[in-house]
Amino acid sequence: xxxxxxxxxxxxxxxxxxxxxxxxxxxxxxxxxxxxxxxxxxxxxxxxxxxxxxxxxxxxxxxxxxxxxxxxxxxxxxxxxxxxxxxxxxxxxxxxxxxxxxxxxxxxxxxxxxxxxxxxxxxxxxxxxxxxxxxxxxxxxxxxxxxxxxxxxxxxxxxxxxxxxxxxxxxxxxxxxxxxxxxxxxxxxxxxxxxxxxxxxxxxxxxxxxxxxxxxxxxxxxxx
Numbered sequence: 001x002x003x004x005x006x007x008x009x010x011x012x013x014x015x016x017x018x019x020x021x022x023x024x025x026x027x028x029x030x031x032x033x034x035x036x037x038x039x040x041x042x043x044x045x046x047x048x049x050x051x052x053x054x055x056x057x058x059x060x061x062x063x064x065x066x067x068x069x070x071x072x073x074x075x076x077x078x079x080x081x082x083x084x085x086x087x088x089x090x091x092x093x094x095x096x097x098x099x100x101x102x103x104x105x106x107x108x109x110x111x112x113x114x115x116x117x118x119x120x121x122x123x124x125x126x127x128x129x130x131x132x133x134x135x136x137x138x139x140x141x142x143x144x145x146x147x148x149x150x151x152x153x154x155x156x157x158x159x160x161x162x163x164x165x166x167x168x169x170x171x172x173x174x175x176x177x178x179x180x181x182x183x184x185x186x187x188x189x190x191x192x193x194x195x196x197x198x199x200x201x202x203x204x205x206x207x208x209x210x211x212x213x214x215x216x217x218x219x220x221x222x223x224x
Contacts, residue, residue, distance in 0.1 A: 058090055065094040070101045076123045083130075084204070086213035099131045106135060118151030126158040126204075137168040141175045149183060149192050152176045153199060160203040 061082070068075040079095055082088055088095060102124060128135050145151060156176035162169030177200070184196045204212065 061091060062094050065091060065098060068098075070098065070105070073120050076120055076127065079127055080123060081216070083127075084212055084216045086209045096131070099128055099133070103128055103133050103135075106133075118145060118148055119154045122151065122154035122158040126154070126161060129158070129161040137162075137166055137172070141172060145175075146179045149180075149190065149196070152179050152183075153192065153196060156180060156199060157204050160205045 065075070065078065068078060075098060079098060082091060082095065106124075106128070125135055125137070141155075145155075153176075155172055159169045159173035159176060162173065180196050180200060183190060184193055184200065187193065190196075198215070
């Protein structure tokens with residue numbers, strides 16, 4: 001009796017399919033691979049160094065603000081520079097304390113004299129007005145001041161903070177504006193002529209913080 005021949009099903013091939021993804025262990029990347037990718041690493045390092053440098057500079061500025069003698073020209077110019085560079089928000093407390101101290105002693109310092117010239121008196125007045133202190137204007141504007149261009153420029157910026165009815169500041173604005181216009185049109189070689197023309201077109205009070213900051217940085221770079 002013959003038996004039917006049984007044909008076994010074909011056995012699947014054991015070929016390895018290279019297209020099928022393999023599972024791999026979660027090995028940490030080699031340190032050499034990390035070091036061989038300089039861009040991300042350098043960005044992190046550079047950022048960290050910049051942060052450290054900035055914090056160090058900020059701390060130095062805070063110490064300088066506290067150490068500088070009150071009402072001194074150095075302190076006035078220091079605060080003015082910080083504000084005009086748009087960095088006031090970083091040192092609000094220190095600046096507020098310094099200006100508060102100035103305000104407490106302003107009663108006997110507001111008149112400019114041999115020790116307190118027009119530039120410092122005007123700058124002190126403007127800084128305190130900007131901070132919200134209502135300082136009564138005072139002073140006489142003699143023709144001899146016409147040659148004091150830094151003083152006239154500071155007086156002009158201070159007078160732009162006048163409120164309605166302040167006749168002294170109205171006179172100061174008219175006086176400083178007239179002499180600054182004359183200077184800008186007759187003395188093109190004066191080192192402050194560019195700043196004078198800019199101020200006449202747009203005083204600090206009407207300037208945008210970012211625009212003023214860019215301008216101040218360009219001025220400071222030239223002075224360095």
